[in-house]
Amino acid sequence: MSTGIFTYDGWGQQFRFRNFETVDNISYFTDLLMDFKQNxxxxxxxxxxxxxxxxLVTSFNPIxxxxxxxxxGQAIMGTTSIPEGGVLVNNWVGEVPEIQVKYMFxxxxxxxxxxxxxxxxPEFNWSAISFFNxxxxxxxxxDFIPPAFCENAVPEETxxxxxxxxxxxxxxL
Numbered sequence: 001m002s003t004g005i006f007t008y009d010g011w012g013q014q015f016r017f018r019n020f021e022t023v024d025n026i027s028y029f030t031d032l033l034m035d036f037k038q039n040x041x042x043x044x045x046x047x048x049x050x051x052x053x054x055x056l057v058t059s060f061n062p063i064x065x066x067x068x069x070x071x072x073g074q075a076i077m078g079t080t081s082i083p084e085g086g087v088l089v090n091n092w093v094g095e096v097p098e099i100q101v102k103y104m105f106x107x108x109x110x111x112x113x114x115x116x117x118x119x120x121x122p123e124f125n126w127s128a129i130s131f132f133n134x135x136x137x138x139x140x141x142x143d144f145i146p147p148a149f150c151e152n153a154v155p156e157e158t159x160x161x162x163x164x165x166x167x168x169x170x171x172x173l
Contacts, residue, residue, distance in 0.1 A: 004030070006131065007143045013037050013060040014144045033146055036060035041161055042146050042153070051150035055160045058099070063114055065107060069094035072104070077115065089115055 004019030013036040021028045031044035034056060043052040069092040078086030088109040095102045102120040107113060118128045138144075 006129075007138065007140075008063060009138050009144060010062050012138075012144065016143045033144065035144070040155070042150050044147060044150065046147070049147075049149045051146065051153045053150065053153035053155045055155050057160045065090075065092050065105065065112070066094055066103075069103075069105065074109065077106075087115070 002019055002021035004017060004021075006018075007016040008014075015032070015034040017030060017032045017034075019028075019030040021030070029047070031046060033042040033044060034040075035042075036056060036059070039056045041054045041056045043054065045051070072091040072093045074088065074090050076086040077089050080086055089106050090109055092105045092107065093103065100122055104118045105114065106116040108115055113134055114131045116128060116130045118126060120126045
């Protein structure tokens with residue numbers, strides 16, 4: 001079981017993921033700050049006041065239907081039995097061979113907002129992220145400022161990651 005908060009700044013090319021997860025009665029809290037303009041990922045541990053800084057070796061991909069994806073169909077999430085009981089969604093599939101990733105994205109039809117993203121890598125198998133209570137603006141710009149204890153974090157030459165691996169490896173913090 002997992003729940004979290006996702007903050008996105010398309011203009012600033014930044015993501016912030018805060019996630020709480022329980023697996024086999026073990027709890028994990030993840031806090032990732034990704035700054036694609038600076039090519040940096042911060043793995044933040046607020047409880048221990050520690051921070052890992054890694055080089056981000058991937059380009060920014062805005063939240064949108066990837067241009068090379070294939071339309072896989074349309075469906076209603078919810079019900080058509082009552083008025084406004086469902087959301088019309090479009091399903092898109094594709095892959096990114098350079099990093100061995102296959103994906104399925106589900107976006108709402110009318111607003112093109114992400115509903116669910118499923119990503120597969122040979123290393124981590126399938127992962128799914130569902131989006132709820134989306135806000136179409138940055139509510140708190142300070143979400144994209146690393147905490148003070150991250151100021152002295154220096155990435156080592158071997159500390160490199162990409163977007164998918166940063167998300168998939170969060171239990172190793």
